[in-house]
Amino acid sequence: MPGKKNFPLRIDPKLYEVLERWAADEFRSVNAHLEYLLREAAYRAGRLQQRRMPPPSDEPNPPAQEE
Numbered sequence: 817m818p819g820k821k822n823f824p825l826r827i828d829p830k831l832y833e834v835l836e837r838w839a840a841d842e843f844r845s846v847n848a849h850l851e852y853l854l855r856e857a858a859y860r861a862g863r864l865q866q867r868r869m870p871p872p873s874d875e876p877n878p879p880a881q882e883e
Contacts, residue, residue, distance in 0.1 A: 825850075835849060
């Protein structure tokens, strides 16, 4: 796997606080959460061919099928 690209990011401090709390809620670092959000946005916009992991479903678990 190739290394990751580093770049500086200037962001509003209040937005960063929101991202910190959101990332903590998802058990991610801010950096990992930003990458997740950007990847998901690129996929939904049709600019990324494949997701690494499917997003969590909003639907409850389907009932088990009887044999």
